[in-house]
Amino acid sequence: MEQLLILLIFLPVVGALVTAFTGNAAKHVALVFAVASLALTAVVAGQFIPDASTQFVVNLPWIQDLGIHFHAGIDGISLITVLLTNVLVPIIILASYQHNYKSPAGFFALILFMQAGLLVVFTAMDAFLFYIGWEAALIPIYFICAIWGGKDRIKVNMKFFVYTIAGSLFMLLGIIYLYLQNPAHNFDIQAFYQLHLDPVQQGWIFWSFFIAFAIKMPIFPFHTWQPDTYTEAPAAGTMLLSGIMLKMGIYGVIRWLLPIVPAGVQEWGNTVIVLSIIGIVYASLIAFKQKDAKRLIAYSSIAHVGLISAGIFALNTQGMQGAMIQMLSHGVNVIGLFFVLDIIFSRVKTNTIAELGGIAKSAPKLAIAFLIIVLGTVALPGTNGFIGEFLLLIGIYQYNIWAVVFAGLTVIFGAVYMFRLYQNIMLGKTNDLTAGFADIKGTEQIVLVIICTLIIVLGVYPKPILHLSEASVQQLLEQVNQKLTSVK
Amino acid sequence: MNNLTQTLQGVPLNHYIWLSAIIFTIGVMGVLTRRNAIVIFMSVELMLNAVNLLLTAFSVHSNDPSGQVFVFFIMALAAAEVAVGLSIIVMVYRNTQSTDINVLNRLKW
Amino acid sequence: MINLVWLVPLIPLLGFIINGLGRNTLSKNLIGFIGSSVIFISFVISIGIFLALGNDAVKSHEVFLFDWISAGSLKIPVSFLVDPLSSIMLLIITGIGFLIHVYSIGYMHDDEGFGKFFSYLNLFIFFMLLLVLGSNYIVMFIGWEGVGLCSYLLIGFWFTNSSYATAAKKAFVMNRIGDLGFLIAVFLIFTTFGSVEFSKIFPLAGNMLPGNSTIALIALLLFVGACGKSAQIPLFTWLPDAMAGPTPVSALIHAATMVTAGIYMIARSNVLFDLAPVVQHLIAIIGLATAVMGALVALTQTDIKKVLAYSTVSQLGYMFLGLGVGAYNGSFFHVITHAFFKALLFLCAGSVIHAMHHEQDMRHMGGLRKKLPVTFLTMLIGTIAISGLPPFSGFFSKDEILSHVYEYNKVMWAIGVFTAFLTAFYMFRMLFLTFFGKYRGTHHAEEKIHESPKSMTIPLIVLAVLSAIGGAIGIPESLGGSHWLSHWLAPVIQHHGEAPDHATEYILMAVSVVGVLISIAFAYSKYVKQNHVPVADEGQRSALAKLSYHKFYVDEIYDTLIRKPLDAISVFFYKVFDKKIIDGIVNGLGWSTSEASKGVRLLQSGNVGFYIFMMVVGIISLLLYTYLSL
Incomplete structure (x- = not known):
C-alpha cells in the first residue's frame, strides 16, 4: 500500500526529469506522465476506504537527528485535493497543446515538477515535509511565469514571489515554535494535534500560519498580487495558480490550522469570516467594471475563495463539505474560464472586453462551452458550482444569518459580472476583430468537453465526492470541538 | 628540560599577560593607524604572536601541552596566510604602484 | 402510473439532448417533430397520472429517485411529489407547452436557429417540470433557477442584437435577487424544521401558532423569491424587457408557465403563509x-x-x-x-x-x-x-x-x-x-x-x-x-x-x-x-400619459439608484482602494525596505581603515557587553 503513495508522489518527479530531455516532444511525454498519475490516482481512490482514517501511510526516517520523517498519507480531505491536482494537471497540459512555447521541454517539466510539490503538500503528515512541498511548488511556477509570461512579468512576478515567500516565512516560524513546544521533538502532525498550547500561544501560531495561507488563497486584504500575476502569467501558469495552487492555502487551513490551534480559531475565526465576506463583496464589486477579462476572472476568483474560507471558518459539516467540493468545482471552472480566454487571446491577441463581442456568431461551440462554464461559476443548480456554494452558504448561515445575507450577494453579483463578461465577449454584433473567429477544434474541443462534462456530472451526482471526504471532515470537526472543550 | 619549565613557571603569569596585552595593543594600534598594507600586515602578525605567547604561557602554567599544540596550528596558519596575503599585496602594488590601503576603496555600495 | 412520473421530465430532457446535438444536422421537420412529440408524450403520461391520482384514495405520492446532496444532517434526495397541485401543473405545462411547440414549428420556420430554439424549449419544459414536481425546496430550486436559465437563453435568442442580450441578462440578474431570498428561506427552513422536504415541513408547521416570527421571516423570504420570478414590485421590470425573445417564448415562459412559478410556490407553501x-x-x-x-x-x-x-x-x-x-x-x-x-x-x-x-x-x-x-x-x-x-x-x-x-x-x-x-x-x-x-x-x-x-x-x-x-x-x-x-x-x-x-x-x-x-x-x-x-x-403627451408611457421611469430610477452607484463604487474600489491603498501598503513595504537600504549602504564606504576600526569597536563592545552582563 505504501508503495502506491510513494509512486504517486514521485511519478511526476520522474516525469519531469524525463520530460526535460525530450525537446519538442515534451508535451506528449508530459501528458503521458500526467495521465499515468491520473490513472494511479484512480487506483488510489478506488482502494480508498471512505472512513476517517489516514491510509496509504508512508513513514520513513529522513533527518533523524531533528526528528524529521518522510511521513505522508491520504485521508478523505487529502484525497479530494490529490484528485483535484491529478485531474487538473493533465487538463492543463492538454490545454497548453495549442501553444508553441519556446523550450517546451523546460515548460512541461516544470509543470510536472510542480505537480509533485503539490502532491507533497496535500499528503504530508510531517510539518517539515509540508513546508518543503509548500516552497517546492512555488519554484516551478516562478519560472513558468518569469520565462513564459507577458511583458510585465518580471516586476509582477517579483511581487508575487516576495509576497508568498514572506508569508511562508511566518509559517516556518510557527512550525519551528511548535517543534520546540513538542516534547517528542518531531514534526509529526499527530504530535502537533496533541499539543496543549494556551490561548495566547495559539493566537500567535494562528496568525503565523494564517498569513501564509491567506496570501496563497488569497483573502482580502492580502490579494493584490493575484490579479496582476494572473494577468501576466502564461495561460498554463494562471491555470496552475488559480486551479490548484490557491487550494494549498485552503487545504493548509483545514489540515494545519483548525486542529492545531482551535482556540486561536475560536478567537480569530470571526475576524477571518468578516475579512472573507468583505472580500466576497469587495472583489465582486471590483469585477463589475474590469476592462480586462483575465483580471475580471481573477477578482471573481477572490470572491469565490472568500466564500470557501468563510464556509470553513463557520466550522460545521455543511460548510466544510461545501469547501471540499467547491475546491474541486472552482478548480475546474476557473481553469475552464482561463482556457476560454486563452483560446480567445490566441485568436485575436487581446483579452480586453471592450474590443471583443459577437464571438458566439462565428464560434457557436465555444459559446456553448463558455456558457456552461459561466453557469458553473455562477452556481446554477445542476452544475458543480451549486453544490459547493449551496453547502457553503448553508454552513455560513448556521454561523450567522447576516453573514449569509452578505455572502449570498455573490449569488447576485456573480451573475452580474459573469453575464456581463459573457455578453460583452460572446454576444452582440461581431466586429472587425471577431468576424473571422475560428471555432474550437482538436485539443481545444477535447479540453472543453472534459471540463463541461465535469461541471455537469459533479453537479448532478456529487455524492461520490461528498462521500469520500465526509468521514474525515466530521472527524476533524470533532477533534476541533473536543480540543476546545478540553481547553475550557 | 625540567629546569626550564620550572624557570618559566617562576615568572608570574601576570607578567606574561601584561606583555602579551601590550604587544596585542601595539598590533591593534598599528592596524588602526597605519595605511601601508605591509605594516598593517606586520601588525596583524604581532597580534597573532601576542596570542601565541599567551597560549604558551597558560599551557606551561597549567601543565597542559594542548595549548602549545594550538600555537603550532596558529603558526602554520599564519604562514599560509602570509603567503596568500603578501601575494595579494604584491598584485595590488603591481596594479596601483602603491601599498596604501586607501587606494583600495572601490569595493563599496 | 404514478411511479412513472420521472418519465415526464426525462422525455423532454431527451428531446433537448437530441435536438441540441442534432441542431445543425437534423432537418427542420424532424427537429420540430421530435421537439413537439416529446412534450406530447409527457402530456399523455401526465393525463395518465392525473387520472390515476383521481382514482387513488391517497392524494400524495413521493417518488424517490436518488440521493443528491448529503452533508451531516442535511440530506437532499432528488424525489418527486405527485399530488393534486403538481398533477394539475403537469397538465398545464405539458399541454400548453405542446401547443406552443406546435405553433413554434410554423413561427420559427425561417429562423436559422430552429434546432437551437427547440432544444431550449424542451430544456425549459424539463426544468419547469422539475420545479413543480420537486418534493423538496431544493429540487424546486433546481427547476426554479433552471427555468431562469432557459428564460435567459430564449430572451437572448437573437443575441446579435445587444439590447436583446442585455434584456436577457437583466432578467437573469433580477431573478437572482429573488433567488437569494428563496435560498435564505430554505436555510431558515432547514434550521427550523431540520429538513427541506415538504412532507416533513408542513405537518410540523401545522402545529405552530400564527405569528411565529421565524415562520414570518421564512414566508417573507419566500415571497421575495416569488417576486423575482413572478415579476412583482419591485422586481418586475425584467418581464416587459423579456419580450425581446421570440413570441412563442413570451407565451410559454413569460405568460403561461414560468412567471406563475412564484404563485405555485406560495400555494405549495400555503401552510407557512397562513401562519x-x-x-x-x-x-x-x-x-x-x-x-x-x-x-x-x-x-x-x-x-x-x-x-x-x-x-x-x-x-x-x-x-x-x-x-x-x-x-x-x-x-x-x-x-x-x-x-x-x-x-x-x-x-x-x-x-x-x-x-x-x-x-x-x-x-x-x-x-x-x-x-x-x-x-x-x-x-x-x-x-x-x-x-x-x-x-x-x-x-x-x-x-x-x-x-x-x-x-x-x-x-x-x-x-x-x-x-x-x-x-x-x-x-x-x-x-x-x-x-x-x-x-x-x-x-x-x-x-x-x-x-x-x-x-x-x-x-x-x-x-x-x-x-x-x-x-x-x-x-x-x-x-x-x-x-x-x-x-x-x-x-x-x-x-x-x-x-x-x-x-x-x-x-x-x-x-x-x-x-x-x-x-x-x-x-x-x-x-x-x-x-x-x-x-x-x-409627440405631445399629458403628464400622466407620459408617466405611463415611460413606465413610471422605474428603469431609470433603478439605473440611477442602484446600477450607477454600484458601478461607481466598483471603479472607486478598484482604482483607489485596491490600487492605491491596499497595493500601496504592500508596495510601500517593499519601497521602504529599499529606501532604508539606500541609507544603510553608505556605511559600506570602501575604506579599509574604517572597516577595521568598526571591527575593533565591535569586538570591544562585545567584550564590554559580556563583562557587564556577568
Whole structure:
C-alpha cells in the first residue's frame, strides 16, 4: 500500500526529469506522465476506504537527528485535493497543446515538477515535509511565469514571489515554535494535534500560519498580487495558480490550522469570516467594471475563495463539505474560464472586453462551452458550482444569518459580472476583430468537453465526492470541538 | 628540560599577560593607524604572536601541552596566510604602484 | 402510473439532448417533430397520472429517485411529489407547452436557429417540470433557477442584437435577487424544521401558532423569491424587457408557465403563509400595487407585446392579491385560466407579428380583421376572457379573487375592480388598434400580409376553446356550479379565505361586468369611432400619459439608484482602494525596505581603515557587553 503513495508522489518527479530531455516532444511525454498519475490516482481512490482514517501511510526516517520523517498519507480531505491536482494537471497540459512555447521541454517539466510539490503538500503528515512541498511548488511556477509570461512579468512576478515567500516565512516560524513546544521533538502532525498550547500561544501560531495561507488563497486584504500575476502569467501558469495552487492555502487551513490551534480559531475565526465576506463583496464589486477579462476572472476568483474560507471558518459539516467540493468545482471552472480566454487571446491577441463581442456568431461551440462554464461559476443548480456554494452558504448561515445575507450577494453579483463578461465577449454584433473567429477544434474541443462534462456530472451526482471526504471532515470537526472543550 | 619549565613557571603569569596585552595593543594600534598594507600586515602578525605567547604561557602554567599544540596550528596558519596575503599585496602594488590601503576603496555600495 | 412520473421530465430532457446535438444536422421537420412529440408524450403520461391520482384514495405520492446532496444532517434526495397541485401543473405545462411547440414549428420556420430554439424549449419544459414536481425546496430550486436559465437563453435568442442580450441578462440578474431570498428561506427552513422536504415541513408547521416570527421571516423570504420570478414590485421590470425573445417564448415562459412559478410556490407553501398574517398582508398590498401599476402602464404602450407584457404583470399582481387574502384556490384558478388566455393572446400577437413581418408597433397596424380572420376571432375570445366577461374563463377566476378581497378589505376590492376596468380598456384598445380601422402601414407591406399557417392557427383555436370554457372547472356555488377545482385541491390547500354570501357575490359580479362593458364601450368610441391613434414617441403627451408611457421611469430610477452607484463604487474600489491603498501598503513595504537600504549602504564606504576600526569597536563592545552582563 505504501508503495502506491510513494509512486504517486514521485511519478511526476520522474516525469519531469524525463520530460526535460525530450525537446519538442515534451508535451506528449508530459501528458503521458500526467495521465499515468491520473490513472494511479484512480487506483488510489478506488482502494480508498471512505472512513476517517489516514491510509496509504508512508513513514520513513529522513533527518533523524531533528526528528524529521518522510511521513505522508491520504485521508478523505487529502484525497479530494490529490484528485483535484491529478485531474487538473493533465487538463492543463492538454490545454497548453495549442501553444508553441519556446523550450517546451523546460515548460512541461516544470509543470510536472510542480505537480509533485503539490502532491507533497496535500499528503504530508510531517510539518517539515509540508513546508518543503509548500516552497517546492512555488519554484516551478516562478519560472513558468518569469520565462513564459507577458511583458510585465518580471516586476509582477517579483511581487508575487516576495509576497508568498514572506508569508511562508511566518509559517516556518510557527512550525519551528511548535517543534520546540513538542516534547517528542518531531514534526509529526499527530504530535502537533496533541499539543496543549494556551490561548495566547495559539493566537500567535494562528496568525503565523494564517498569513501564509491567506496570501496563497488569497483573502482580502492580502490579494493584490493575484490579479496582476494572473494577468501576466502564461495561460498554463494562471491555470496552475488559480486551479490548484490557491487550494494549498485552503487545504493548509483545514489540515494545519483548525486542529492545531482551535482556540486561536475560536478567537480569530470571526475576524477571518468578516475579512472573507468583505472580500466576497469587495472583489465582486471590483469585477463589475474590469476592462480586462483575465483580471475580471481573477477578482471573481477572490470572491469565490472568500466564500470557501468563510464556509470553513463557520466550522460545521455543511460548510466544510461545501469547501471540499467547491475546491474541486472552482478548480475546474476557473481553469475552464482561463482556457476560454486563452483560446480567445490566441485568436485575436487581446483579452480586453471592450474590443471583443459577437464571438458566439462565428464560434457557436465555444459559446456553448463558455456558457456552461459561466453557469458553473455562477452556481446554477445542476452544475458543480451549486453544490459547493449551496453547502457553503448553508454552513455560513448556521454561523450567522447576516453573514449569509452578505455572502449570498455573490449569488447576485456573480451573475452580474459573469453575464456581463459573457455578453460583452460572446454576444452582440461581431466586429472587425471577431468576424473571422475560428471555432474550437482538436485539443481545444477535447479540453472543453472534459471540463463541461465535469461541471455537469459533479453537479448532478456529487455524492461520490461528498462521500469520500465526509468521514474525515466530521472527524476533524470533532477533534476541533473536543480540543476546545478540553481547553475550557 | 625540567629546569626550564620550572624557570618559566617562576615568572608570574601576570607578567606574561601584561606583555602579551601590550604587544596585542601595539598590533591593534598599528592596524588602526597605519595605511601601508605591509605594516598593517606586520601588525596583524604581532597580534597573532601576542596570542601565541599567551597560549604558551597558560599551557606551561597549567601543565597542559594542548595549548602549545594550538600555537603550532596558529603558526602554520599564519604562514599560509602570509603567503596568500603578501601575494595579494604584491598584485595590488603591481596594479596601483602603491601599498596604501586607501587606494583600495572601490569595493563599496 | 404514478411511479412513472420521472418519465415526464426525462422525455423532454431527451428531446433537448437530441435536438441540441442534432441542431445543425437534423432537418427542420424532424427537429420540430421530435421537439413537439416529446412534450406530447409527457402530456399523455401526465393525463395518465392525473387520472390515476383521481382514482387513488391517497392524494400524495413521493417518488424517490436518488440521493443528491448529503452533508451531516442535511440530506437532499432528488424525489418527486405527485399530488393534486403538481398533477394539475403537469397538465398545464405539458399541454400548453405542446401547443406552443406546435405553433413554434410554423413561427420559427425561417429562423436559422430552429434546432437551437427547440432544444431550449424542451430544456425549459424539463426544468419547469422539475420545479413543480420537486418534493423538496431544493429540487424546486433546481427547476426554479433552471427555468431562469432557459428564460435567459430564449430572451437572448437573437443575441446579435445587444439590447436583446442585455434584456436577457437583466432578467437573469433580477431573478437572482429573488433567488437569494428563496435560498435564505430554505436555510431558515432547514434550521427550523431540520429538513427541506415538504412532507416533513408542513405537518410540523401545522402545529405552530400564527405569528411565529421565524415562520414570518421564512414566508417573507419566500415571497421575495416569488417576486423575482413572478415579476412583482419591485422586481418586475425584467418581464416587459423579456419580450425581446421570440413570441412563442413570451407565451410559454413569460405568460403561461414560468412567471406563475412564484404563485405555485406560495400555494405549495400555503401552510407557512397562513401562519404569517403580516406577510400575507404585505403580499396583498404588493400584489394590488403591481396589478394597478401594470394596468396603468399598459394603457399607453404602443408595442403589441409590451401591452401584453404589462398585462401579464398586472394579472400576476391579481394572483398575488388573491394569495395575500388567502384565496389560494382563486389564485391558482387564475393561474390556470390566465395560462389559457394569455398564451392565446401572445400567440395571436405572434401571428400578427408573423403576418406583419416582425412589425410590433400597433401604430403601423390596423384593419387586420379581414386579412387574419382566425387570428382575429381567437384574439377576440382571449381579450374577452381576460376582460372578465361571463361565461369566459377569466370571469370566474378573477371574480373569485375579487370576492375574497371584498371580504378582506373593501378599499382593496375597489382598487382591484377599477384595475379590472382598466384591463378591459387597454385590452380592447389593443384589439381595436390592431384589427379595426384602416391599415396604417405602407401599401407594399399590406399586400404581403397573410394568415398564418395551420401549425400556428390550430393551437390558437385550441387555446381559444380552452379560454372560453376553461372557467368550467371552477364555477362557484352561487352560480350553480360545484367548484370542482377547490375540491380537487382540498388535500393540499385546506384553508380558504373568507368568501361573501351569495347575495353580495351577485352584486359584486354585476358591478364588475357593468364596469367592464362601459370600459369596452369607451375604448370602442375612442379607437374605432374616432380612429384615435397613439402619437409618435416624441409627440405631445399629458403628464400622466407620459408617466405611463415611460413606465413610471422605474428603469431609470433603478439605473440611477442602484446600477450607477454600484458601478461607481466598483471603479472607486478598484482604482483607489485596491490600487492605491491596499497595493500601496504592500508596495510601500517593499519601497521602504529599499529606501532604508539606500541609507544603510553608505556605511559600506570602501575604506579599509574604517572597516577595521568598526571591527575593533565591535569586538570591544562585545567584550564590554559580556563583562557587564556577568
